[in-house]
Amino acid sequence: MKFRCSLLLLATAAFSLPLAAQNNAVLPGTPSSSIVHLSTAYARDPKQPIDQDYSAKIRQYTTEPFFNTPLTDYLPASKTVPTPAKVLGDVSGAPNMLPYAEDVYKYFRLLAASTPRVKVYTIGHTEEGREMIAAAIADQSLLARQQENDARLAKLADPRTIHMDDKTAADLVKQSFPVYFITGTIHSTETGAPTALMELAYRLAVDDSPYIQYIRTHMIVLITPVVEVDGRDRMVDVYKWHRAHLGQNYPEPIYWGHYVAHDNNRDAMAMTLDLTRNVLNTYLAWHAQVLHDLHESVPFLYDNTVGDGPYNAWIDPILAGEWAQIGWNNVSQMTELGLPGVFTHGDFDTWSPGYLMFLAAMHNGISRLYETFGNGGADTEKRILAPDEYERTWYKQNPPLPVVTWSQRDNNNYEENALLTTLSYFAQNSQQWLQNYYLKAKRSIEKPGANGPAAYVIPDEHQSASRRAELLRVLALQHVEVSKLSEPVTVAVPAEKAPAAPDAGEAKAAKPQTTSRTFPAGSYVIRMDQPYSRIADALLDRQYWAPDDPQKHPYDDTGWSFPDLFAVPTIRVTDTAILKAKMDPVADPGAPSGTVNGSGAVVAFNNAGEISLLALRYALKDAKISVADAPFEADGKHFAAGSLLIENAAADTLSSAAKAADLQAVSLSAAPSVATHQAPTPRIAMMHTWIDTQTEGWWRQALDKLHIPYETISTQTVSREGDLRAKYDVILFAPIDRVSTQRIVDGMPMYGDPIPWQKTDLTPNLGRIDSTDDMRPGLGAGGVQHLKDFVAQGGLLITSEDTAQFAIDEGLAPGVFLNHGNAHVVGSVLGAQFVDTKSPIAAGYGDSLAVYSAHGMAFTIANTTASRHIDTEKDYHRPTGRGGPQEQDIPEDRALVKPEPLPSPKPWEATPLNEEEARNNPYVIPAQDRPDVILRFTASKNLLLSGLLENGSSIEEKPIVVDAHYGKGNVLLFANNPIYRGETIGSYALVFNAILNFDHLARQSAK
């Protein structure tokens, strides 16, 4: 109420001003802000000639006059600097044409060669070896001073270097100019940014209007025109194919980058993709203040900078203010320019730090993102909007038109206008952003003193070394400083919560309990008094999304807590005593860390759920390798079941393999007396569909990074090839994306013409990962039979989420069923318990494991192939009759006959059949063929570790990983996705253990 009253007062004051004051159009007390004066500055420099042909084309390709503005409805001419037409053959945003990345780069290099206001840098390469560039654009006087400016920005970025002194910082701010980093077309189907950025670069370098001059003399604009370079080139191929086959359906780009498609914008946590690493390294090397990523999916321009709640809980509150300030200013300026459909509030929540732009938010900068409107290519199309897109709301006062003819040029106009107005605003307030840049860094360092924590500690005890190495590697890629204790330290930590006594007083319960804990020397410490503490805190902490949060549609995963998902126990320490402990910085926390100690004839690698053991089998292919069937002690050390014993390996090969594996191997004085089996060298195939390859891409990437060889096949290959068992031991069928069994089997409808995905002269970048002359056919009934034959003959089929559902639907997983419940989960981290700890699949794990659950999927199991309800004790409710609720009703006139006791199975167990139910029942599964439950969810009170969970009781204690037996082989079903976005390192070994033991997965009872 108070807020509304003060607004009213302000309005009254304005209306009561004398007429003369109102005519000045500036309210008393309003600073002469940039907004007021900007509109007068749009005018171009009358002395500078216009490129008449280019400007005419801009007009021609813009579908409505009000889709352009005085900022972009002309192009200034230059005698020396070429326009984009030099490379494109037409203007930026011209219809029916998309340039390859190479042509975009060619233009930026032409710019650099023709004006001192542009410099081009190589910032890295992609998985397929394509170059990534950044172009710096500013007045030459700024570019000449770039190095000294950067030295100042570096000090602001790490205030420890200036002893956190605000006065020194203020002096540095005064002398400095900011860097604004713009990135284009990370999403390959969102095609407009490269040409918009080519033309923007030209305008910034050439246009002499005061408006543009102000920008280039007050800041450096850094542009990476193509982020997903592999995907861009494939998209251009697809588009060219479409132009050559008008009227036909054309392929959806099934592969964008080498591994993933749209998820390339969910990699900013685990940093697995080259593009993420190259962008972060560039962003930090330039000490940029903003990372602004360009997308296309929403009409006409959604500046999702403001977005919606909940905001990420680890950002600096200053950033939330900057988002609002910049976002609303952008909307306001664009609206003043008369462009309809520009807004900044909307349903994108800023919770997950996985988006590329969020690299800035987590490294003391400003993250920004535009969704402009695009047609997925350069066709000019009639577009019909949905009501929620065109309806007026409080934050969309001038909404998009319900029906519109939209061109690539329209898109480029919007992108350039939005960027120019925002750059202008940024330039005019540059001191403020630099001051905030310093403040945010300073506050990151002050984290332990304010609200904490002081540090995270990864103790050097009882841990999987390979998983810990992966976690340290992520922190290193995020530029987080890691230290190592040189002597033990004791700090106060919260006590484990004891179960509350039933009548404990409230005061007693509320009192925080602390205890002390000593961390040994060698423990890793991630100090929170460092400039990039924010990203470490966001990754290592847990997340909680309230089920009654007003935001009902989380935009992405709600939980990601890395210590849980990597299964690396990490302690959040608030006691600042930890910061005074003796520790040394770790120079390269991501360096491979494995060794072989001793020189005995048998080298043992302990299995603690390691992710690198399987690769050893392939790296040491000539060695004799056996897998321990049981735990053993040797040379005073404990080795878990599933540990590897290696003989006859060359010492240097072995030591480099151990190093890459991040494992401490031990040379034993003698072979241990433990039952073993020979480790096979499994022949692996990764089977994908032609419907979607995004989620399986994360699996391919994990195997590649860990040097596990495999063959790529598709459902069409399996449909054609009868004898799969002759070629493969293991087929991985990774999740697709909530695709039905019918679609896996049938593929796409066979209407119309074939849809090829092949390398041809017209499409040189397609077909690189796999190819087909027609993407439409699926697995088919024949393929299903071939898979059944493969498993029945001893193969292992590994499935997850929708492909596990497929295995169930097709009868490949006898006794496994889908759990039907109402659990509400959106990408959460849930607790799980091992059931069959003797299974080789569980080797090296303890009792529990955290898993990533996308939607709360779970299984149930039965002793029959057709699930039928069998009454259990839990279901029984006594009927009306004599006696109390726990007593029996005793009928009159006959002796009492006791009923058969009702079974009381656990939620993860099958309900046993009694004689009556088993008699002449062809659906009963023989004991040796019944499924083994490997892992189940925990009880509901411990189920949620991170993220959102509602109605957890409907999945509590239900199976999530089940080994089903079919013929001589096995089908492993995951209700979780064990290999996902490089974030689920803790569950990788479930897959790898299964692969390494594919021929040792028969039921224990049947062995």
Ligand SMILES: [Zn+2]
């Ligand atoms: Zn996008």
